[in-house]
Amino acid sequence: MVDEPGHVVAVVGAGPAGLFATRALAAAGCRVLLLNRDIKPGGLAEYGIFLDKYKMKGGLRRQFQKFLSDPRVTYLGHVPVGPDGPLTVTQLQTFGFDALVFAIGAQGTKYLGVEGERLPGVYHAKDLVYHYN
Ligand SMILES: Cc1cc2nc3c(=O)[nH]c(=O)nc-3n(C[C@H](O)[C@H](O)[C@H](O)COP(=O)(O)OP(=O)(O)OC[C@H]3O[C@@H](n4cnc5c(N)ncnc54)[C@H](O)[C@@H]3O)c2cc1C
Numbered sequence: 001m002v003d004e005p006g007h008v009v010a011v012v013g014a015g016p017a018g019l020f021a022t023r024a025l026a027a028a029g030c031r032v033l034l035l036n037r038d039i040k041p042g043g044l045a046e047y048g049i050f051l052d053k054y055k056m057k058g059g060l061r062r063q064f065q066k067f068l069s070d071p072r073v074t075y076l077g078h079v080p081v082g083p084d085g086p087l088t089v090t091q092l093q094t095f096g097f098d099a100l101v102f103a104i105g106a107q108g109t110k111y112l113g114v115e116g117e118r119l120p121g122v123y124h125a126k127d128l129v130y131h132y133n
Pocket of ligand 1: 013035
């Protein structure tokens with residue numbers, strides 16, 4: 001992070017929402033600590049797109065990398081924030097940030113209620129793509 005005055009903001013979640021928030025905050029002169037559960041930034045734009053979609057993934061990665069290369073931005077991956085993570089929201093609140101932004105997405109398996117959808121060997125598409133990524 002650069003050492004200059006200005007607000008210091010923690011953004012939790014580095015999916016498209018957290019990354020675009022980070023870009024806007026940095027452009028406004030804030031220093032941003034971006035904490036992300038996944039190792040790589042991008043959220044579902046990284047982990048939800050099948051791995052051989054090189055063109056789409058490449059374009060998104062280049063765009064996100066540009067945001068992250070701003071000297072006002074520090075990225076830490078593999079840091080889940082929450083009651084079961086290494087860092088709780090309460091702890092984060094005591095660190096003296098001027099603002100906290102939560103952009104943790106709405107990932108999760110949605111069930112339709114059809115017969116057999118929870119049987120062993122039935123996989124949710126997102127989990128499958130996430131696994132291969
Ligand atoms: C298969 C698929 C195809 C899609 N195709 C398109 C498309 O063509 N066009 C389009 O516009 N949209 C598409 N989408 C939707 C798009 O990917 C989502 O709308 C977008 O990713 C949502 O962004 P987000 O930042 O809100 O959340 P997410 O992308 O879900 O990112 C959330 C981030 O928060 C992090 N996080 C979660 N919990 C925590 C925690 N406790 N602590 C710290 N970090 C946490 C995660 O690691 C992740 O990086 C697609 C989605 C899927 C699954």
